Amino acid sequence: MRTQVAIIGAGPAGLLLSHLLHLQGIESVVLESRSREDIESTIRAGVLEQGTMDLLNEAGVGDRMRAEGALHHGFELAYAGRRHRIDLRELTGKSISVYAQHEVIKDLVAARVAADGQLFFGVRDVALHGLDGARPSVTFTHAGQAQRIEADFIAGCDGFHGVARPAMPQAGREDYQRVYPFGWFGILVEAPPSSEELIYARHERGFALVSTRSPTVQRMYFQCDPKDSVDNWSDDRIWAELHARLENRDGWRVTEGRIFQKNIVPMRSFVSTPMQSGRLFLAGDAAHIVPPTGAKGMNLAVSDVRLLAAGLDDFYRRGSSERLDRYTDDALKRVWRAEYFSWWMTSMLHTFADASPFQRELQRAELDNVVGSRALATALAENYVGAF
Numbered sequence: 001m002r003t004q005v006a007i008i009g010a011g012p013a014g015l016l017l018s019h020l021l022h023l024q025g026i027e028s029v030v031l032e033s034r035s036r037e038d039i040e041s042t043i044r045a046g047v048l049e050q051g052t053m054d055l056l057n058e059a060g061v062g063d064r065m066r067a068e069g070a071l072h073h074g075f076e077l078a079y080a081g082r083r084h085r086i087d088l089r090e091l092t093g094k095s096i097s098v099y100a101q102h103e104v105i106k107d108l109v110a111a112r113v114a115a116d117g118q119l120f121f122g123v124r125d126v127a128l129h130g131l132d133g134a135r136p137s138v139t140f141t142h143a144g145q146a147q148r149i150e151a152d153f154i155a156g157c158d159g160f161h162g163v164a165r166p167a168m169p170q171a172g173r174e175d176y177q178r179v180y181p182f183g184w185f186g187i188l189v190e191a192p193p194s195s196e197e198l199i200y201a202r203h204e205r206g207f208a209l210v211s212t213r214s215p216t217v218q219r220m221y222f223q224c225d226p227k228d229s230v231d232n233w234s235d236d237r238i239w240a241e242l243h244a245r246l247e248n249r250d251g252w253r254v255t256e257g258r259i260f261q262k263n264i265v266p267m268r269s270f271v272s273t274p275m276q277s278g279r280l281f282l283a284g285d286a287a288h289i290v291p292p293t294g295a296k297g298m299n300l301a302v303s304d305v306r307l308l309a310a311g312l313d314d315f316y317r318r319g320s321s322e323r324l325d326r327y328t329d330d331a332l333k334r335v336w337r338a339e340y341f342s343w344w345m346t347s348m349l350h351t352f353a354d355a356s357p358f359q360r361e362l363q364r365a366e367l368d369n370v371v372g373s374r375a376l377a378t379a380l381a382e383n384y385v386g387a388f
Helices: 012-023 036-041 050-058 063-068 088-092 101-114 235-246 297-318 327-349 357-372 374-385
Strands: 005-008 028-032 070-072 074-079 082-087 096-098 118-121 124-129 137-142 145-150 153-156 174-190 199-201 208-212 217-224 258-273 280-282
Touching (some): 005 012, 012 101, 012 297, 036 101, 050 063, 050 096, 074 088, 082 088, 082 374, 088 374, 101 118, 199 327, 208 235, 235 258, 258 327, 327 357, 357 374
Parallel strands (some): 028 118, 153 280
Antiparallel strands (some): 124 137, 137 145, 174 258, 199 208, 208 217
């Protein structure tokens, strides 16, 4: 089998890259270890920056996002019994949309299928070869048959645990990582929205987040021990914890409902550089991870593939490799900015077991500064909507 770009991974990064390349007249093949049903049903967060919304619309895959996504013009910071609104629209002229990642994946899969794109689900034994030459290849097993794809380029969009990053030469590589001493306990709830916008709450018992997935399904999180087990948390205990952390002086309370999913999300910051070697390029979680506090994960993947698609277009249309050569440098400018923002939001809103009373008061003072200063609130809003 021959193609121009072999893409490993059918998450948002791989699927969007394939679709952008298709719009530019560039052939690609997408390989995914999971089934189509699995990738379209795994419910994950979905805060889309303005730039992500714009690109999905430009690529012709934004119809359902516009119709079903919740457009938010702000969010709230809650602490010390009060809620303070960050007006994204007023501060930046931009907004965000809450539209779950698996819905974005559904839209992209449908677009690739409609365009007769080559998608292989349920592949096994994926291996990359000849990455330093002009004709790299990928071998894999699909439906019990061994197969091989020869390509001009390979895009590793297969996440933190995929095969692409380990295939990178180890000489000259740098991995940067911080593992946080807490995780997020997440629940999905059948209930109407508790709030029109997201609420990020800091409480002495730990962080909590109120989000939404649809008019009838809500997503909520609270800070927990990453080694804890969901079996230790009854529904009653969960609601008691959320009420305690989200209690408000004006009497507002989170809306309860039937909890139908529980999970614990570990927290880490991770960057692997460079993001390219020879004819192999990394995008999305294969190259970097951010704690979810900053809502940057999927948006960083979109930013990566926007750059990569532009570089490949230049290569095929103009015979220029200039953009591809600087892909790592261009991508990392945005990656490290998002890593900083996500770390800052995490540090400001979570409790740390080893924090002194002095450090806890500094956290409160930082929140006071953010909500009390237009300049600081604007900086937060610009980072949140992805205005840079």
